[in-house]
Amino acid sequence: MGRRLAGLFYHRPKLQLGALLAAPMAWLVLLYLGALAILLITAFWTVNPLSGTVIKEFSLENFEELVNVPVYREIVWRTVRTAVLVTLTDAIIAFPIAFYMAKVAGRRGKAILVIAVLMPLWSSYLVKVLAWREIIAEHGIINWGLGPLGLHGPGEGLVAVWLVFTYLWLPYMVLPIFAGLERIPNSLISASEDLGASPFTTFRRVILPLVFPAVVAGSIFTFSLTLGDYIAPKLVSNEQFIGTSIFASITNNQPFAAAFALVPIVIVIAYLGVARRLGAFEHV
């Protein structure tokens, strides 16, 4: 019986694959896509302002509110702006690190650096954000260092949010760029130099175009993670972001929270479309 079953599977690789993937696929479809579908449906419901009960009827009220109330437009704009800024900052910081790891460091140095970059990912997100809260606090290390110079740190606010996000997502940018640079054969760099290109020209004409898809791949992380986060902004600022607004309306107006949650989803889907055109998925 066992042998016959094995024989059945051996000659039918698709059946084999199906049997292997059925359970995880069901899990994904039911719990993940199912939840998303419910979210989508809920977004079109409304809440009775007096009783607070959910009215399960189709309505575009939530979306009208999102579009028409200036505060929400500003929140979306602020969140997207922060995400773009964090992404750019991370790309600029990550590139030299990744370049050193991929093309300069020796075998040992490379291993140590990979671990050093990964290490923050092994510690709790909350611990890291709370640590930053201490760093930027009135009596924190930044003001302690700047004080004697007569300067004052950013304190809590938008700048703090930018700093914390940039720190949090940096590994997600370093690793794809590192992998992208590792894929560039050293002979291409040698060839460019050999053909008369200065190091800067080599970087601009050979290294950057070849590693750009990897930068875009990394930016998907930094951008989408910033777009959806609500804890860091809450802990280091009083500013409203998409995440904090959804969180705030979950208890008293779930349909509106659901509608608001569709905003980052749409933005990220659009972003993925652009990333795909830029070749970010060609080496995954």
Next chain:
Amino acid sequence: MVAVAGIDLEVAKGEFFTMLGPSGSGKTTTLRMIAGFEDPTTGTIELAGEDVSGVPPYDRAVNTVFQDYALFPHMTVGENVEYGLRVAKVDKRERAQRRDEALAMVRLPGYVGRRPAELSGGQRQRVALARAIVNRPKVLLLDEPLGALDLKLREQMQVELKSIQGDVGITFVYVTHDQEEALTMSDRIAVFNDGRIEQVSPPRELYEHPANEFVAGFVGVSNVIERDGARQTIRPEKIELLVNGTAAPPGLHTERGRLTGIAYAGSITRFIVALEAGGELQVVRQNVETAPGGVPSQGEEVLVGWRPEQAATIEGTQTKEEVAR
């Protein structure tokens, strides 16, 4: 760690110069020093009488054809070939003209718009060559450029490379571990071993009069025997194999031996003969039907003979390891 030591080479203008040696012998390191990728710790490198030691590769009038071709995958064939000219700020019209000339020379006209990924190995090799010669370098360095090609293509490219070199008149410095390739194409060959140069000679002299046991073994078959305290090497195709009591022609130095190995290889057959006076020789015989005495068999007593001038006396250099061919 010392990769090469005591290298003293002078390459003439327009010469096809080959650095031959096993892997790890220092030939590629020497090439990389000429290109400027590595700097010699001591000594100098001169290009057309000018000391270029310490000059970065992008400021040297030298171009390289890399072993893996190193074509830029994000550029078309045309952009690859134009790269050096574009970097040198040559204007667009001249760039296009020289690009087309170079591609015509490597017999790839009309491939301007293709991507390297769409090309075969041999075509990529040609693009790499065009990309280098389009800059009209003083010296073209080639690092085992045919190593990745199959035998037929390699033989064809050997002939083509040689003729292109004649056309452009550029000095070629060629690195290979393939002795036949070196003999076929070169004006002169430097044999590298263990970071040193064993011999620098034109192909014929290198083959006929190897300076030492290493050269004898690396360029050809190591047929070394010791007679009267002197070490001699005789090329296998120069030895006559006399079987079934065939009389030796006059003037031939003959020795008795026993056949210990026979390998049929199509146009030739290789015989291993263990000599009575000590040592072993490989003998190669053309497979012609009229071989006197017929085909010998394993274990047979035979006579081998060669003219005394065909044996080259070599220095008894220290060869610690067997030469791997």
